[in-house]
Amino acid sequence: MTAFDEExxxxxxxxxxxxxxxxxxxxxxxxxxxxxxxxQFGYAADAFIGQPARLxxxxxxxxxxxxxxxxxxxxxxxxxxxxxxYVRRDGSTFSGHLRTTPLVDAGGRELxxxxxxxxxxxxxxxxxxxxQASDMLDAALDVMPExxxxxxxxxxxxxxxxxxxxxxxxxxxxxxxxxxxxxxxLLAQRAGHYPEALxxxxxxxxxxxxxxxxxxxxxxxxxxxxxxxxRWLRVENIKTKDGxxxxxxxxxxxxxxxxxxxxxxxxxxxxxxxALDQFTATVSHDLKAPLRHISMFSExxxxxxxxxNQHEVSASARHLRDSAKRMNRVIDxxxxxxxxxxxxxxxxxxxxxxxxxxxxSVLGSHAREAxxxxxxxxxPKVQGDPELLRRLVQNLVGNAIKYRHPDRGAVVRVNGRxxxxxxxxxxxxxxxxxxxxxxxxxxxxxQRLHHDENTYDGTGIGLALAKRIAESxxxxxxxDTGFAEGARFVVTLPKRMRKTR
Amino acid sequence: xxxxxxxxxxxxxxxxxxxxVTRALSQTDxxxxxxxxxxxxxxxxxxxxxxxxxxxxxxxxxxxxxMELLQRIRSNEGTSVVPVxxxxxxxxxxxxxxxxxxxxxxxxxKPSSLSGYRQFAEAFVRFWIENTLPPGGTMLHQ
Numbered sequence: 054m055t056a057f058d059e060e061x062x063x064x065x066x067x068x069x070x071x072x073x074x075x076x077x078x079x080x081x082x083x084x085x086x087x088x089x090x091x092x093q094f095g096y097a098a099d100a101f102i103g104q105p106a107r108l109x110x111x112x113x114x115x116x117x118x119x120x121x122x123x124x125x126x127x128x129x130x131x132x133x134x135x136x137x138x139y140v141r142r143d144g145s146t147f148s149g150h151l152r153t154t155p156l157v158d159a160g161g162r163e164l165x166x167x168x169x170x171x172x173x174x175x176x177x178x179x180x181x182x183x184x185q186a187s188d189m190l191d192a193a194l195d196v197m198p199e200x201x202x203x204x205x206x207x208x209x210x211x212x213x214x215x216x217x218x219x220x221x222x223x224x225x226x227x228x229x230x231x232x233x234x235x236x237x238x239l240l241a242q243r244a245g246h247y248p249e250a251l252x253x254x255x256x257x258x259x260x261x262x263x264x265x266x267x268x269x270x271x272x273x274x275x276x277x278x279x280x281x282x283x284r285w286l287r288v289e290n291i292k293t294k295d296g297x298x299x300x301x302x303x304x305x306x307x308x309x310x311x312x313x314x315x316x317x318x319x320x321x322x323x324x325x326x327x328a329l330d331q332f333t334a335t336v337s338h339d340l341k342a343p344l345r346h347i348s349m350f351s352e353x354x355x356x357x358x359x360x361x362n363q364h365e366v367s368a369s370a371r372h373l374r375d376s377a378k379r380m381n382r383v384i385d386x387x388x389x390x391x392x393x394x395x396x397x398x399x400x401x402x403x404x405x406x407x408x409x410x411x412x413x414s415v416l417g418s419h420a421r422e423a424x425x426x427x428x429x430x431x432x433p434k435v436q437g438d439p440e441l442l443r444r445l446v447q448n449l450v451g452n453a454i455k456y457r458h459p460d461r462g463a464v465v466r467v468n469g470r471x472x473x474x475x476x477x478x479x480x481x482x483x484x485x486x487x488x489x490x491x492x493x494x495x496x497x498x499x500q501r502l503h504h505d506e507n508t509y510d511g512t513g514i515g516l517a518l519a520k521r522i523a524e525s526x527x528x529x530x531x532x533d534t535g536f537a538e539g540a541r542f543v544v545t546l547p548k549r550m551r552k553t554r
Numbered sequence: 555x556x557x558x559x560x561x562x563x564x565x566x567x568x569x570x571x572x573x574x575v576t577r578a579l580s581q582t583d584x585x586x587x588x589x590x591x592x593x594x595x596x597x598x599x600x601x602x603x604x605x606x607x608x609x610x611x612x613x614x615x616x617x618x619x620x621m622e623l624l625q626r627i628r629s630n631e632g633t634s635v636v637p638v639x640x641x642x643x644x645x646x647x648x649x650x651x652x653x654x655x656x657x658x659x660x661x662x663x664k665p666s667s668l669s670g671y672r673q674f675a676e677a678f679v680r681f682w683i684e685n686t687l688p689p690g691g692t693m694l695h696q
Contacts, residue, residue, distance in 0.1 A: 338614055338643050345643070345666045346570045352668045372570065491617065500616070513616075 070169075073149075077166045081106040084165065093172065095142035109170075111138035111146045119151070129153065136173060148177035200302030208234045208268075211297070220302040222246040222281050234268050234298075248279045264288075268298065277305060285309035332498055336387065339499045339512070343380035347373055383499070386514035390498065390521065397438045397525045405432035405446075405478060408439070409467050412446045416454065425454050425463040432469035433476045435546050437526045445522040446480075448515040449542050453482035456540065476548050481533075481541035489534035496520040496530070519544075559587045560683055563606040565597045565623065566590065566641075567615040571664060575610065575641065578668070578675035583683060594618035598626060601633050608682055609633075611658075613642040613649060621656055628657035637682060641674070 067074065073090030075083055083104050091098055094109055101108075110116035115138045122135065129135040129152045139149045149170040156165045194201055194214040200221075202213035210232045218225035223244035224237050242250050242261055250260035267276060271290040280286045287303040350373035357365040409429055413420070420427070435442070450465060457463035461483060468479045487495060494500045499513040516530075519542075523530040528546035562579070566572040572590050579586055589606070591597045594615060600606075609627065613620035620640065627633045639660040640653045653661050660681075665671045 334644070334646060335614075341643055342568060342571070345664065348666055349570075349574060349668055349671075356668070376570065488617070 072172075073170045075106075075109070075168045075170065077106050077168065079163055079165070083108070090170070093141070093147075093170070094139070100142075109139050111140045123153075132173060132176070136177065139170065147172050147174045149173060198304075200300075202300050204234050204268075204298045204300065206296035208298070210234070210237065217300075217302060220280070220286060220304065234300075235265060238264055246280055248282065268300070271298075277309065328497075335497065335499045339383050340380065343376040343383065346376040347380070350376065382512050386499075386512040390514055390518055393441065393518070393521045393525055397441065399438060400436045401439060402434060403437050403439045403442050404434050405442070405469055405476075408443050408446050409450075411443065412450050415447065416450060420454055423454050423457060423463055425457065425465055428464065428466045430466070430468035432467070432478070433471045433548075435476050435526075436549055437546065441522045441525065445519050445544065446478075448519045449480040449544070452515060453480055453484060453540065456484040456486075457482065458484050458539070471548065474548050476546045478544040478546070479533075479541060480544075481536060482539040484539040486537070487532055487540050489532075492532045492534050495532065559585045560607045561587045561589065561605060562608045562610060563597060563600060564588055564590045564610045565592075565594065565615070565620065566610070566612045567592045568612070571612070574665075574668070574671050575674070578671035579678065582672070582675040583679045586679070586683070594620070594623040597623055601627065601630070601636075606633075606636060609636055609638045610678075611638055611640050611642075613640060613644060613653065621652060624653070624656045624658060639678065639682070 067087050070087055071089055073093040074085075074087040075090050076085040078084050083102055083106060086094075086096075086098070086101050091101060094101065107113075107116050110119060119137055127134050132150045135152065136148050136150045138146050140146050150173045151168055151170050153166050153168045155163045156167065157163050191214075194212075195216075197214055198216055200214065200217035200219065202217045203211045205211050210228065210230050212230070213228060218228055221228060221237060222241050223246055224240035227240060228237065238261060241247065242257060243252055245251055247260070250257035254260075264278075267288070268290050271292060273291070275287050275289040278286050278288060284304060284306040285308075287301075287305045289301040289303075291299045291301070293299055350369045353369045354366055354373070357363075357369060406429075409432060413427055413429075446467075450467065453465040454463065464483045466479075466481050468481075470477050470479075491500075496516050496519075498517040500517070520530050523544050523546065526546050528544060530542060530544045533541040533543055564572060564576060566575065569592075572592070576588050576590060579588060589600060589604075591600060594617060597609075601609075611620045611624060615623075620642065624638055624640070627636065627638060637659045638657065639662065640658045641662050641664060642649065642653075643664045645663045650661050662674060665674055
């Protein structure tokens with residue numbers, strides 16, 4: 054074994070070192086390069102040695118960055134801050150992590166710089182790909198219409214997308230990574246973002262506690278909350294295996310509104326069905342009763358004729374005729390009722406004042422007979438079918454006269470007023486009044502409150518007709534049950550018609 | 555058959571129907587004492603002060619209807635066990651069911667002939683009057 058020759062060893066190391074080693078002088082001229090450097094950059098030694106260092110940098114800006122980093126003594130141990138794009142002789146480039154060691158003389162002057170360039174292309178590519186994947190994911194998350202965020206095990210916000218900022222409402226612009234779920238919730242709540250937990254509502258702490266509970270121990274059931282005035286938010290919190298919480302927020306307003314509209318329609322339909330059932334039952338009852346009576350009185354006449362009971366025969370014949378008349382009236386009323394379409398088609402401007410004046414003159418003789426005092430206030434104009442509105446007024450005023458109190462002078466008051474887009478017509482009397490228990494039933498077909506047809510005749514169609522007329526104008530009618538002096542009916546009509554529905 | 559006359563309250567708003575049924579009933583049993591009222595309120599007032607053995611009730615009446623009256627009769631201590639026979643023009647099964655649920659003892663559709671009324675009266679008298687046992691289990695006609 055020969056003696057240990059240190060110089061020889063270092064030379065061998067230099068020759069066989071797997072990473073490119075390049076030595077520059079103070080003028081940044083390449084003075085030496087090991088075989089690995091020549092191989093990496095693709096030069097023969099004589100074409101490489103003596104060239105300026107700029108040769109190996111991919112472009113001016115990359116070289117400028119290197120010079121800047123050197124001047125500022127950047128920490129070269131960190132690959133990120135000390136990786137440059139290098140160029141081979143054939144023009145291809147690669148990423149290299151540069152680490153340098155200066156050689157200084159006793160006076161501190163730099164003589165040369167030893168640089169080791171490790172090819173980190175594979176690593177740089179991996180990093181780049183990861184960054185691209187991450188950017189892609191961020192971009193995808195940001196265009197997602199669903200709000201998405203991840204909180205760590207300490208309930209601190211890690212990442213969130215654009216939609217999440219939106220659903221957080223007033224808390225959205227204040228979102229920063231590191232904020233806790235509770236802070237975010239309270240920020241939005243205090244700003245009135247949740248109609249079910251407005252700051253003035255004494256129940257808000259319970260509501261917040263409930264939401265936090267669902268965040269901390271999600272039961273995997275999505276919840277729907279109202280938010281942002283009149284919108285609906287579907288909230289889903291999911292605990293992941295690594296202890297994070299993924300939260301998903303979907304605006305389900307359209308869905309919820311459609312659901313609510315459907316429910317409303319269902320109820321309306323149910324109500325209409327019930328009304329139809331009621332109508333059929335009532336109509337069949339009121340048509341069948343006189344028919345039954347007719348049949349039985351004719352039977353009685355037969356019996357009485359056989360018994361030679363002349364006086365009874367004429368009484369039964371009279372009853373028979375009455376029943377036939379009654380049936381006729383019922384059928385007429387029904388026809389009346391059926392003729393009013395659910396939606397009238399012709400609209401014109403109608404002066405309610407004129408209609409009331411006309412009605413009073415039509416009912417004049419009747420009213421004089423009953424000694425009725427009329428007090429008519431100023432009445433608004435509406436749009437509608439004048440003939441139908443005339444019948445509506447006639448029915449109400451007629452009822453007011455008919456059901457007068459026997460012990461006091463009858464007073465009928467007709468007043469109107471406009472409030473917003475609505476017109477109100479109020480007909481009130483000081484008559485016998487209506488038991489508030491029957492406030493709804495009186496508007497059903499053939500519902501009468503008085504059995505005594507001699508005092509109060511009629512088939513019980515008047516108010517049903519009035520209701521149908523009001524409704525065909527997209528209006529309403531109701532009995533003011535708070536009015537004790539007599540009966541007060543309030544008809545509400547829209548001032549202007551919507552042409553389409 | 556020595557007996558105190560049975561008292562029947564007929565609640566019926568229609569004058570013709572009331573006439574048919576009272577006629578058929580009194581022709582079948584002339585000892586039956588019949589009071590006819592046309593309005594549920596009147597029925598309530600009469601039941602409050604007088605004793606009735608049976609109530610014959612129409613469902614469809616102006617104001618308080620028969621069903622509501624029946625519920626009142628059942629919830630009132632003095633009348634809670636009075637037999638109530640519903641006699642109405644409705645043959646609607648839901649009305650029948652509702653009547654029994656509200657506490658009717660029997661339900662009958664209004665007949666559409668005189669003989670039908672006679673049959674109803676006959677059945678009423680046989681079932682409700684002749685079958686009645688006096689307290690203590692002794693037969694009524696002994």
